[in-house]
Amino acid sequence: MVEEVIVVENLQAAYGENVILSDVSFQVKRGEIFAIVGGSGCGKSTLLKYLIGLMRPHVGRIIVEGVDMATADDETINAHRKRFGVLFQSGGLIGSMTLAENIALPLKEVKKIPPFFLAQLIRAKLSMVNLAGYENHYPAELSGGMRKRAGLARAMALDPAILFFDEPTAGLDPVTAREIYDLISTINKGMETTMVIVTHDLELIFRLAHEVILLHSEEKGIIAYGTPKQLAEFEADRRVMNFFQRKSP
């Protein structure tokens, strides 16, 4: 039986009185790559904030690996967040720390790791994102693509069950973007990590995603839900066609 790791039911996302999304429902299965797509201002990043527990739902439910993000107390959510990894749009690395120190941050939660093994583990994480040797570099010394990859290494530090990505390829050149696609694919296949990706990169969607939801700002919700192939062939709604038939790789 396929296990659902994230269940969203009738979620309403809002900033104060300003409702961004309403009646949003979907499920993410274990080990799948799930893409949340849509135009600018449709609420993709807001939805991500709800999924990772930075915002709490007042209407609807979000259950992530059995924990109800609406009703769980802060301590439970904090403990639960250790099962997530999040790659933020600009990497989210701490500027005053080297890459090694950034990656060691979550690892310090695990007690008694011998220093030599910690160093090896950091090196292994960096090599997974093709940044072996960069442990003593500061984020400011890296390019945007390298910062994103380093952010991914930190997000993967504790081998999370779910990895969330906010626009992983935004602002990257095609070659670096493809490196990110390969990385996502390798980690997904190798570790069977569930991945939720907020993006509007069609190539990423068609190459990697198993399921996609398309959000629309006027509808304040999902206007299409299915596999990338299904959505690419969807002709009943012009907005869906406009989005998915811009370019089919």
Added chain:
Amino acid sequence: MTKGYRMEQKADRILMAGELLLPDVPSFLEEIEGILKQKNSTSLEINLTDLKKVDSAGALALTHIEEESRKRSLVVAWKGMNDDVRKVLNLIDRQALNLPPLHEIEKRVSFFEATGDLCVKIAHDFYTILTFVGELLVSIPYCLLHPRSLRWGDILVNMRRTGADALPIVGLLSLLIGLIMAFMSSLQLRQLGANIYVASLVGIAIVKELGPMMTAIIVAGRSGSSFAAEIGTMIVNEEVDALTTMGFHPIRFLAIPKIIATSIVVPLLTLYAMMFGILGGLIVGIIGLDITLTTYLKESFRGVELWDVITSLLKAFTFAILIAGIGCHRGFQVVGGAEAVGEATTSAVVTSIFLIIAADAAYAVLLHYLG
């Protein structure tokens, strides 16, 4: 806490079962180290048939066994590795693990090296400040000759932020300083029956020194730091580059309005601080020393001349230019990210306060010789 894995040694075989995940890795490493230390033979078989799951730390721990075995001239044979474990193990790039870092962490430098670095840094700082002053000396006359090039709206906004918004804190601190000075001096002067001199002591100190100095220090803390942070953040966000590419001169666009606004409001704030400082002394004089209002005020202004007020305002004007200039200069020096903005902000405040005190000392000597 129970371990997720089980390990059993049978002669030259190690049988592993369960799940080898990060939290168990430290104890696994200890166990394996113990086993390897005791081994005398030249081969080792590790059977992973019942090992269901590893994470990347677990996979790395398995590669560590190979590494340690090689050091002890032991040949390791892996048996029964399932696909799930193999997939994770394949994510570990064994060659990359032993490569040296591309650059080493900076080591501690010797005292002489650190002193040399500091001297170079100070010299460079002096050079950049001189360059900035030069740019200001060119930009200010340009703006005066082309008043339409000035952003008057921005000047007014900065006057409000630096001046009007600082009124409560400047007033309160000046009042308290006047109060403390009057109270502390009265304790001594009362013994000599010279209570009446409290008024002139407070008046002279506040008007000649503390008024301009305290105001300048408050403005440096509030506004100098804010100028550095604002311009620094604009540099980080490439806003200054955007201004330059649109044909705007960043110093004229960003620094000059701040410098003009600060040089207008700081002398006014100084007058306001003087008023509140004297008021603080007055409160102690009337309540604690039984001096009447008119006597106190008469005594206060007996030791203070108009020239003292003018020179204090001139000092305040100089301090204002130093605060705004240093704040903007430190902001323009920002390279990097959030940390650099923080450093620029701290440096703006520290440098401003140092220069305020240095300028005050220079004024003291100059005014002494001017009589």
